[in-house]
Amino acid sequence: MNASSNNYAPFQWQRAVIKVGSNLIAPQGNRCCIEHLMPLAQFISQSRRQGKSVVLVSSGAVAAGRSALGGEPPASLSRKQAMAAVGQNRMMANWARLFDFDIAQMLLTHNDIRQRDSYLNIKSTLRELLEFDILPIVNENDSVASDELKFGDNDNLAALVALVAEADTLMLCTDIDGLYTANPHHDPKASPIRRVETLTAEHMALAGDSHSCIGTGGMLTKLQAASKAAANGVQTLIINGGDANSYMQLSQGRVPGTLIQAGQSRDSAKKNWLRHSLKAKGQLAVDEGAAKALVSAGASLLPVGITEVQGHFDIGEAVEVSFQGKVIATGLSQYSAAELRQICGAQSLNIESRLGYVRAPVAVHRDDLILH
Numbered sequence: 001m002n003a004s005s006n007n008y009a010p011f012q013w014q015r016a017v018i019k020v021g022s023n024l025i026a027p028q029g030n031r032c033c034i035e036h037l038m039p040l041a042q043f044i045s046q047s048r049r050q051g052k053s054v055v056l057v058s059s060g061a062v063a064a065g066r067s068a069l070g071g072e073p074p075a076s077l078s079r080k081q082a083m084a085a086v087g088q089n090r091m092m093a094n095w096a097r098l099f100d101f102d103i104a105q106m107l108l109t110h111n112d113i114r115q116r117d118s119y120l121n122i123k124s125t126l127r128e129l130l131e132f133d134i135l136p137i138v139n140e141n142d143s144v145a146s147d148e149l150k151f152g153d154n155d156n157l158a159a160l161v162a163l164v165a166e167a168d169t170l171m172l173c174t175d176i177d178g179l180y181t182a183n184p185h186h187d188p189k190a191s192p193i194r195r196v197e198t199l200t201a202e203h204m205a206l207a208g209d210s211h212s213c214i215g216t217g218g219m220l221t222k223l224q225a226a227s228k229a230a231a232n233g234v235q236t237l238i239i240n241g242g243d244a245n246s247y248m249q250l251s252q253g254r255v256p257g258t259l260i261q262a263g264q265s266r267d268s269a270k271k272n273w274l275r276h277s278l279k280a281k282g283q284l285a286v287d288e289g290a291a292k293a294l295v296s297a298g299a300s301l302l303p304v305g306i307t308e309v310q311g312h313f314d315i316g317e318a319v320e321v322s323f324q325g326k327v328i329a330t331g332l333s334q335y336s337a338a339e340l341r342q343i344c345g346a347q348s349l350n351i352e353s354r355l356g357y358v359r360a361p362v363a364v365h366r367d368d369l370i371l372h
């Protein structure tokens with residue numbers, strides 16, 4: 001299972017979701033501390049200057065808010081939620097001090113990602129923020145999420161954000177430099193595992209709990225997140241996020257910590273998902289111009305090119321796109337069938353006058369569409 005990182009091609013990434021654990025945000029479990037975040041903040045700034053894009057998933061709200069509510073570890077869910085309400089604010093203020101560009105806060109629950117309409121809203125918001133070069137900072141909406149609405153841990157949340165944000169890489173920044181053969185805090189003989197081609201039950205069995213009472217999930221949730229990411233064509237790095245050397249290695253194309261490779265390309269993962277997991281609920285017939293734009297120009301489908309809407313579907317459901325009776329693409333609709341019937345054939349500028357609002361300028365966004 002162990003391998004040296006030296007024999008591999010340089011490490012590359014273009015869009016990463018970087019997740020930072022509570023242990024780095026508030027190491028003593030009560031106050032935000034900037035010390036461990038400086039190297040990461042510099043790495044993010046430098047990567048953005050090189051044209052890469054980053055979405056940050058930041059834990060630490062509960063730990064950062066603890067001191068305001070007595071300083072003890074939370075004894076109940078409501079205490080934890082109140083701590084998060086205080087700490088989220090502190091944490092964002094801390095991040096704002098580290099960057100000289102705009103940052104944006106996005107607080108999500110599991111339900112928000114599960115539900116089709118809010119899923120598309122999250123996706124569109126992320127797209128807009130990244131287009132304007134704003135750094136999205138995501139956390140679980142701890143003060144509203146009850147158990148059944150919760151992700152519970154930010155490693156798995158970050159894996160889902162990586163899919164929604166169309167990232168190629170998930171970086172889990174923690175207080176240890178990667179996966180070891182056992183928890184090194186308990187076993188001095190533990191040795192690091194540098195590269196994993198395919199995660200197996202054997203790897204999962206190596207992962208134990210967190211040694212501190214600040215982090216949630218320990219190594220197991222990181223491997224679960226990596227497994228989700230790999231299945232969707234996203235590579236995962238587990239690194240020591242407080243160590244400037246990790247980022248230096250990354251900027252030299254080397255792999256610090258543990259790299260868990262993607263199981264397949266992102267394109268084929270997306271194709272499989274759209275083809276096999278989602279059943280099309282309707283059909284959109286399009287004119288020749290729209291068909292050409294989709295097939296030859298890699299464009300999104302605009303309402304103006306739709307000539308007919310068939311079936312009953314809701315926002316975010318899958319639809320087939322056909323030209324002259326032949327299915328040419330499948331994608332997720334930004335509008336319901338009823339809405340599309342009102343705006344088909346209309347220029348995007350006229351969506352508002354027909355519907356009274358504009359959810360999106362396109363009917364099916366290119367990122368949510370595969371060609372047949």
Ligand SMILES: Nc1ncnc2c1ncn2[C@@H]1O[C@H](COP(=O)(O)OP(=O)(O)O)[C@@H](O)[C@H]1O
Binds near residue numbers: 022173175214215219
């Ligand atoms: N096999 C393992 N390899 C490395 N760390 C492990 C392993 N098993 C358990 N751990 C624990 O996981 C911790 C990291 O997880 P956690 O404390 O939840 O961090 P974070 O707050 O960054 O999410 C490590 O500090 C270590 O105590």
Ligand SMILES: N[C@@H](CCC(=O)OP(=O)(O)O)C(=O)O
Binds near residue numbers: 215
């Ligand atoms: N949403 C919680 C973090 C939960 C969590 O997964 O924490 P961690 O294991 O430190 O990433 C918070 O902000 O405190």
